[in-house]
Amino acid sequence: MGTTAKDLLNAPLPSEILKGSNLSTEASRKYIQNMLQQHLPSTDIKYLRNDLQWQFILEQHSLRKKSARRPKKTFLTRQQRKEANLLKLPREGWSYKSLGIIRNMWKDYMRQNLDFIKKAPSPVDPDWNSFSLVVAKSELIGAEIKVIRSKVPSLIGMSGTVVLETKLSFQIVTPQSKLKTILKEMSVFEVILDNLRFVFFGKHLATRPNERSVKKIKLQMIPDL
Known part of the structure; x- marks a missing residue:
């Protein structure tokens, strides 16, 4: 062969x-x-x-590219944050006046977020959905909020600067420089920015702030307060 x-x-x-x-x-x-x-x-x-x-x-040259190893991110566990008192704010030593810088920073931040609108749209306007989503996903630390309705009568009218937000509550510093904790579930909140007035139903914000920025927001909700 x-x-x-x-x-x-x-x-x-x-x-x-x-x-x-x-x-x-x-x-x-x-x-x-x-x-x-x-x-x-x-x-x-x-x-x-x-x-x-x-x-x-x-x-x-090697055919196999050497990929640089990224350093592994390490995060504190909830227990470690709790032991280091990172989940609690001090009860004393607050100055409402000194928080003016944070309030101004929040206003600048929100003005930048809402830069695409000339005026607040109405629910029938085409821009209403995008406007509502931007507002609902925005950070609230630094905002001046006021309780306008609540299942706890003593909370109605209380206002202050948000210094910490958790899944279920706001911690605010009042004009009397007192730290107060307000549960979201029981109240309706008001925030004023320039000539815009925002009303938030606390139960609809009952999620962690870092999750709210990526969570799907319902555009139509039935109020119960």
Whole structure:
């Protein structure tokens, strides 16, 4: 039987090629150049000099890219935050006046968020949905909020600057520089920005602030207060 193409493909390299396997890099270059000059057609030899400029890329570069390892992020557990008193604010030592800087920062932040509107749209306007979503997902720390309705009568009329928001409550500093905690579920809140007045039903904000920014917001809700 004659030699087939498959046999030729699977055959070991000729000895005259294998003998150069232990040569240095420079000697290997010269060895391959000489071999190509001997076996290439004369029409291709004139291109040999330019072709050899990129024939040895694999010798200097790895096919496998080395990916830089990102440092693993470490977060404090809730228990660790609790032990370090990071979940509680001090009851004393607050100054309502000094929080004016935070209130102004919040106003600038909200003005930037609502920059795309000229005036507050009505529920029948095309911009109402996007306007409502921006407001509902905005950060409230630094906002001056007021309780306008509540199941706890003593809370009605209470106002202050939000210094901490949790899933179920707001902690505010009142104009009397007192730290107060207000449960969201039981109250309706009012926030005023320039000539805009926002009303929030606390039960609809009963989620963690970091989750509210990505959570799907219901655009139509039935108030119960």
